[in-house]
Amino acid sequence: MYNTFKQMLLDAVAGFGAVALFLLRIFGQLPSALLRPRLIASQIHNAGALSLVIIMICGLFVGMVLGLQGYDMLERFGSESALGSAAALALVKELGPVVAALLFAGRAGTALASEIGLMRATDQLVAMEIMAVDPFRYVVAPRFIGGVVALPLLTMIFIAIGIFGVQLIGVQQLGVDQGTFWSQMRGSVEVEDVMQGLIKGCVFGVACSLIAVYEGYTAAPTAEGVGRATTRTVVNSAVITLILDYMITAVML
């Protein structure tokens, strides 16, 4: 029992070490990767623009549910007029960054991991190495940058659509006063709150993109290996996102 626990701990530390070294190697290739704006733009498109529909649909429905539940709760205390500020704060500080990160891991993260894993399985990464082209420069770093740029943008879009969803239910359907809704929101949401959401979006962007490219790059070169890498990307991204969320919240509150 003790030995198993010790081994698990050692494996976890070794795993973090490997990911940290991987990140350092990415940083080493960032300057040359940044000189390829077209490659980076196409990766921002892949990770960001292609995730836009799912982010917008989910943002809308999360906002609408928040409108219904928030109204139901606040009505019990006779303070349904606070729906705007309560929902906006929840979306800006928590739900927006976290749900967008989870969706990002499921859509863009898995796509990144499986794409790089398949490149490994079909010898494309080795072929690049033999052609004296570092795959970190051509494959890993641009995809990492694409994810890091895309997630904060997706988070902000998710929040904006979410607030629209709350308004749709709260104001249009349940009859909260339009003026009160928006003025309460403007009065209570500070720049710091938005910054907290944005910082979370950036941190989650780094974490989820790093996990995706790491899992893809280190995938076993088989169909099963690529499948496992994809699964691990989603699971690890979700767990790390929630742990980081707690840590950032604890530091910033």
Next chain:
Amino acid sequence: MSVEHSTTSNLVEIRDVYYSVGGRDIFQGLTLDVPRGKITAIMGPSGTGKTTLLRLITGQIRPSRGQVWVDGQDVSRLSRPALYALRQRIGMLFQNGALLTDLSVFENVAFPVREHTKLPEALIRHLVLTKLQAVGLRGAHGLMPHELSGGMARRVALARAMVRDPDLLIYDEPFAGLDPISMGVILRLLRNVNDALGMTSIVVSHDVDEIALVADISYILSAGKVVASGAPKALKEDQSPLVRQFMNGLPDGPVPFHYPAADYYSDLLD
């Protein structure tokens, strides 16, 4: 010992190399030479480490003992930048082509040129189309890799491998699974490219008859060592049991037909 080595008539020299993976010994004192300007074939039954040898030569893995000299440099001791500089003079044809799936045929062939040179676009186009013409696929330059057949993909990969006129061209199982036409194209190109451009070629294959047509020298590997070497014709007449079994495709011999197992009858009666 220094990383530099006196330049000899051999482009590649493998010296007393030991390599094992997962507790299994792949090479036990392997020594062989690849002469400059010649086509050298590496043959042997499956699992004898032919592809591993290519990975050693290209510096993807390092031997646990011994030296791998490529053009006077010990590959196993080179730093990453020095290894990348050496690899710029090596081209490799992978068994499955290993074309970059997000680039067109043209861009795949242009890839090494774009990455390592700042040539004007017109010259890159000229270079790429010349190489594609050599493999008969100039007309396919706009296709994507998923639109190519296996044989076409390998020919594009060959065009990419030789686009920068490397000193050493390595072929990993170039004939495996090819139709006779593609095989003929690859065979002809192998010889022509080697002679016309003064390259050195290493071909890993177990297609005995095809190798006999093009190779200048062949090595047969078994149990981590070279068991026979020489001109393909001489090997055909070699009388040692393993060489005879391999060259004539006999199902049983020193390389047993059956994977080690318990007694057949007692297994059935159990």
